[in-house]
Amino acid sequence: MQERRAITILLVEDDDGHARLLEKNLRRGGVANRLMRVSDGQEAVDYVSRTGIYQDPDTYPLPSVVLLDVRMPRMDGFEVLNHLKSDPLLMKIPVIMLTSTDNQREIDRAYELGANGYVVKPVGVESFIDRVVKLGMFIEVIEFPANDFRETHGPGHRQHTLS
Amino acid sequence: MMSDQLLGERCREYEAERADLAVRRMRTACLLAVCLVPLYVIADYTLYPAYFASLLRGRLLCGLLVAGVWALTRTRAAYQFADLLGLAFGFSVALAAGGVPVILLGYAVPYSASFIIVIFGVALLLPWRAQHVAALAFILIALCAAASVLHGAVRNWPELATSTSFLVAATAVAMVSVNASEHMRRRDFQSRHDLRDAHDAKAQLVTALAEKTTQVESVNREMDDLLYAASHDLRAPLINIQGFSREFQAGLTQLRSGNGKSPEVHAALTDINESLQFILTAVNRMDVLIASLLNVSRVATRTNATQFVDLNALVGKLADSFHYQLSEQRIALEIDPLPTVTGDPILLAQLFGNLLDNAIKYMGACPERRITVGLDENGERRFFVRDTGPGIPKDAHDQVFRLFRRLANGNPPGEGIGLTLVRKIVEKHGGKIWLDSAPGRGTTFWFTLRGPAPVVAMEGTNYARA
Numbered sequence: 336m337q338e339r340r341a342i343t344i345l346l347v348e349d350d351d352g353h354a355r356l357l358e359k360n361l362r363r364g365g366v367a368n369r370l371m372r373v374s375d376g377q378e379a380v381d382y383v384s385r386t387g388i389y390q391d392p393d394t395y396p397l398p399s400v401v402l403l404d405v406r407m408p409r410m411d412g413f414e415v416l417n418h419l420k421s422d423p424l425l426m427k428i429p430v431i432m433l434t435s436t437d438n439q440r441e442i443d444r445a446y447e448l449g450a451n452g453y454v455v456k457p458v459g460v461e462s463f464i465d466r467v468v469k470l471g472m473f474i475e476v477i478e479f480p481a482n483d484f485r486e487t488h489g490p491g492h493r494q495h496t497l498s
Numbered sequence: 499m500m501s502d503q504l505l506g507e508r509c510r511e512y513e514a515e516r517a518d519l520a521v522r523r524m525r526t527a528c529l530l531a532v533c534l535v536p537l538y539v540i541a542d543y544t545l546y547p548a549y550f551a552s553l554l555r556g557r558l559l560c561g562l563l564v565a566g567v568w569a570l571t572r573t574r575a576a577y578q579f580a581d582l583l584g585l586a587f588g589f590s591v592a593l594a595a596g597g598v599p600v601i602l603l604g605y606a607v608p609y610s611a612s613f614i615i616v617i618f619g620v621a622l623l624l625p626w627r628a629q630h631v632a633a634l635a636f637i638l639i640a641l642c643a644a645a646s647v648l649h650g651a652v653r654n655w656p657e658l659a660t661s662t663s664f665l666v667a668a669t670a671v672a673m674v675s676v677n678a679s680e681h682m683r684r685r686d687f688q689s690r691h692d693l694r695d696a697h698d699a700k701a702q703l704v705t706a707l708a709e710k711t712t713q714v715e716s717v718n719r720e721m722d723d724l725l726y727a728a729s730h731d732l733r734a735p736l737i738n739i740q741g742f743s744r745e746f747q748a749g750l751t752q753l754r755s756g757n758g759k760s761p762e763v764h765a766a767l768t769d770i771n772e773s774l775q776f777i778l779t780a781v782n783r784m785d786v787l788i789a790s791l792l793n794v795s796r797v798a799t800r801t802n803a804t805q806f807v808d809l810n811a812l813v814g815k816l817a818d819s820f821h822y823q824l825s826e827q828r829i830a831l832e833i834d835p836l837p838t839v840t841g842d843p844i845l846l847a848q849l850f851g852n853l854l855d856n857a858i859k860y861m862g863a864c865p866e867r868r869i870t871v872g873l874d875e876n877g878e879r880r881f882f883v884r885d886t887g888p889g890i891p892k893d894a895h896d897q898v899f900r901l902f903r904r905l906a907n908g909n910p911p912g913e914g915i916g917l918t919l920v921r922k923i924v925e926k927h928g929g930k931i932w933l934d935s936a937p938g939r940g941t942t943f944w945f946t947l948r949g950p951a952p953v954v955a956m957e958g959t960n961y962a963r964a
Contacts, residue, residue: 352738
């Protein structure tokens with residue numbers, strides 16, 4: 336196996352419960368990437384701009400994928416999306432929107448602003464991986480634990496194999 | 499019933515109209531009369547050259563009088579004293595027609611003829627009341643009689659009566675025609691006003707209706723938005739409850755799988771698991787209900803994607819998708835030829851889909867098993883979906899379209915919003931839906947949709963997958 340750089344997933348989610356569920360689902364599903372979480376839009380912007388408390392690039396590395404909740408207080412998901420996609424340094428980072436319902440208007444608006452994908456909550460590991468595969472980033476993004484990924488895990492864990 | 503105030507106003511308006519008409523006509527007549535004076539002068543010169551000088555004085559005097567009346571009609575006072583002015587006008591016309599010679603020289607009969615003309619002319623020309631005609635006639639007759647007596651043309655009362663009889667007869671007839679004409683004028687005035695009142699009332703109603711409609715529409719929009727927001731926002735905490743209940747269960751399973759637990763602990767764990775199961779079931783149910791509410795609210799808030807929709811193709815596709823259920827339940831589906839309508843293809847697919855789904859779901863164990871979809875074009879164009887199922891009792895007909903209501907026929911699957919959705923979709927397409935059913939007679943859902951003028955098969959009609 337080639338050495339892969341540490342891949343970070345940034346989760347922007349205001350609801351603690353949703354964040355925790357997502358984390359548990361992903362971990363249980365075998366996704367071992369570093370998961371950084373911020374609680375609102377403003378913090379997300381600060382994180383990617385490396386301002387405020389997020390200045391140290393080792394503690395707070397730039398993400399390879401951003402999971403962005405649509406509805407947040409103060410600064411909502413669309414504003415953050417816009418900010419990311421209009422910044423030449425950040426626009427390449429794929430952004431996957433998270434929402435509670437499949438509102439067609441929201442979906443259209445998200446894609447208009449440049450979102451790379453869309454998942455309806457609760458975010459299960461299958462839908463997450465599905466999106467990531469669609470982005471063509473499976474190998475880059477998904478980092479399983481150091482063992483060969485074909486090894487089976489204990490009961491309750493999932494296998495993910497490349498077809 | 500008109501109020502006193504309104505009645506008073508109307509009367510004043512009528513009088514004003516009459517006065518205005520009188521003044522205008524007087525003006526015209528005065529001008530005409532003044533222009534006639536030269537003609538009279540010429541006639542006098544030709545016919546009565548001997549008396550020309552005195553006649554001329556008379557004519558000119560009359561001409562001046564008429565001119566004076568004309569000048570008076572130009573003043574503001576003319577409108578207020580229109581009747582009095584009219585009298586003066588009539589009198590001056592009479593004089594201009596040759597009354598002066600009668601008075602001065604006593605020629606009774608020929609000039610009474612001209613008086614008759616005057617009375618008629620003035621009476622019909624001006625919008626007078628009968629009493630004014632009478633007043634003028636009285637003055638003229640009196641003058642005539644006086645002149646006749648003074649000049650000795652008449653020697654006794656019978657002779658006077660004879661010579662004035664023409665005048666009296668003329669006056670009587672004039673008064674009758676004036677009455678008739680006044681009556682017609684009033685009727686005309688009244689009908690004009692009635693029409694105006696009716697128009698005003700109608701305009702008021704139209705405005706009120708428009709206001710009410712806007713209000714109702716605004717309230718409906720608010721309700722739809724509320725429904726939408728509520729169902730949307732309710733999902734967020736629901737996700738947590740569902741998610742963590744499952745986590746709870748997973749943890750519990752782990753706990754139970756271990757060994758070496760006392761019976762009490764084991765019993766407690768079993769209890770906890772059971773409680774959790776009930777919670778999860780309820781939460782899942784809530785999820786389904788909220789999704790349904792969202793669906794219902796979406797019908798209204800959905801922006802119009804109106805297209806031509808070929809219903810034959812749409813229902814055909816639905817029939818294919820129901821193929822498995824139909825053959826499993828041994829139900830026959832007949833689809834009559836259907837037209838093309840204008841509407842939202844996705845909503846229309848849901849409409850027919852839900853009705854078919856209902857028909858299949860409630861078929862039960864009926865011996866005759868057939869569903870028919872068709873169109874009835876006698877009179878109003880209405881669509882129907884008919885089944886040979888158990889039928890719905892009359893007292894349950896209102897319930898059928900209510901949200902979350904289902905008839906207790908063995909608890910079939912579904913949330914009970916199917917028909918609510920169907921009704922909302924029909925209404926969105928400008929139609930109405932109703933039910934014809936009785937136990938043992940099957941059920942027919944009738945509905946109307948607005949559509950284009952029928953027939954023309956559209957090339958490349960667009961419809962979305964159901």
